[in-house]
Amino acid sequence: MPLILDSSSDSSIHSQAEREKSRRIHHDADVVVVGAGVLGAALAVALANQGRSVILLERSLKEPDRIVGELLQPGGYDALIQLGLQHTLEGIDAIPVTGYTVLYYDESVAIPYPTTATETIRPGSKTSGKPNKPEGRSFHHGRFVSRLRATALAHPNISVFETEATSLITCSYTNQILGVESLTGKIQKDYFFGSLTVVCDGYASKFRKSYIHHTPQVKSKFWGMELLDCPLPTPQHGVVVLGKNSPVLLYQIGTHETRVLVDVPEGLPSTSTANGGIKGHLQKVVLPSLPPAVQPSFQMALEKGVLRSMPNSFLPPTMNRTRGLAILGDALNMRHPLTGGGMSVALNDVVLISELLSPENVADLANTDLVLKQFRLFHWRRKALTAIVNILAQALYSLFAANDWQLKYLQKGCFRYFQLGGRCIDEPVGLLGALIRRPFVLLYHFFSVALWSIWILIQENGLLLFPLSLVQGLLILWKACVVIFPYIFAELRS
């Protein structure tokens, strides 16, 4: 028998080694996390920092090469800092983001993240030592995820396995989830066990179906290309191009690289094969609508021909009710990526969960009653922020992709509203930046935009047509309600 010295530091090192062995050899831990994406990697580190023993499973540890998750809003960046993971965005040529510029036909309006209101609208954020100016970051997604994974790989309380989860292990008697079955190197079956299994396998989650009864709704796709040395109207701003087509997003993701994402609604006639497919659409419809300075690099990228697409999904959140299981990230909840909110939701969720599941609140994660109770709290508490991000993304997308006359008025009204400046941009961009946690601010501005649109209509129609304006105005207001209320109701469900 080896002699074990009875000093506390030695015994903790000893138990740490024991737990490492238990993960490596017996595949047993407090938590098994499925998917080392933005949410999974950050959550693994947050729980491991609290002394939990964590197994992290990822089907491919190669640097991801994707067109998603490239702009982190300031509210998400704050969460990353709170998690002690700020270093993951250093040294990867990330670009500071200080706001948005919206182009509407030939006009434009710059919408910086609000500086002055910072203290009042960012409750709980530590402003000391940080500039009082909210900033986001944009970057190559794969570089960020690789840095998050590297942090997990280096953590003494985490063991990372490159393996593809294939099914959940359910106790046939209690229906509790006990862990995960997986396939390593496409041939070897493996089994991993934990008191809590967290499924965060992304937008195409294979595990959600059995536990979540909504299916993602997809009304459009984003087609992405990488532009080289593309001059943008405002440095360090994300750019939104509005007009008669669906919206186009542009933002720098490196010193020389700019991401362009073109929203293409399902079944658009100009993308038919007769019209040259998606390339024909980008060439004939999208290119001419872009600012002249952007057109040469867009043309070059088109000629290079590296085109990729992703579905833009909406999936309302569902409460986790299964013992031993939590579904999180895109697997749980998605909104249109127009507003770049997904990673901010994911990272703020990690902050909230690590608070609710901290050893002070839940001494033992095997206490499934208590864990489920904490996930009930999680479902409602996260809404202060995520309901805003979800509803805003969906409602704004309807306006920006306007496909009928009422929506076109709302779109114009929205742009004219931004032109008013002051509170009419500070709070909307504060909502978009995941900085404001008061859902009523969203309702207030949404209906202010609707009323402003009606006022524009009345002015355009003139005094003689006032009775007509009244009818049309009511139809616009009705449309605004039809746009937003379904998404509000989706948030009120458990």
Ligand SMILES: Cc1cc2nc3c(=O)[nH]c(=O)nc-3n(C[C@H](O)[C@H](O)[C@H](O)COP(=O)(O)OP(=O)(O)OC[C@H]3O[C@@H](n4cnc5c(N)ncnc54)[C@H](O)[C@@H]3O)c2cc1C
């Ligand atoms: C076109 C587009 C653009 C977007 N742009 C932005 C943006 O600018 N800003 C923003 O904040 N958000 C953006 N998003 C949303 C953002 O990408 C997601 O919200 C975020 O990546 C979700 O993180 P996640 O960890 O849940 O999923 P992911 O990051 O997708 O991670 C899932 C991980 O699970 C792994 N995995 C999957 N199945 C298995 C399995 N069976 N076994 C083991 N591992 C598995 C995958 O390999 C992956 O690593 C965008 C989304 C889209 C579609």
Ligand SMILES: *[C@@H]1O[C@H](CO)[C@@H](O)[C@H](O)[C@H]1NC(C)=O
């Ligand atoms: C790992 O877990 C132990 C508890 O077993 C804890 O004391 C230690 O701080 C954790 N390590 C890190 C780096 O967080």
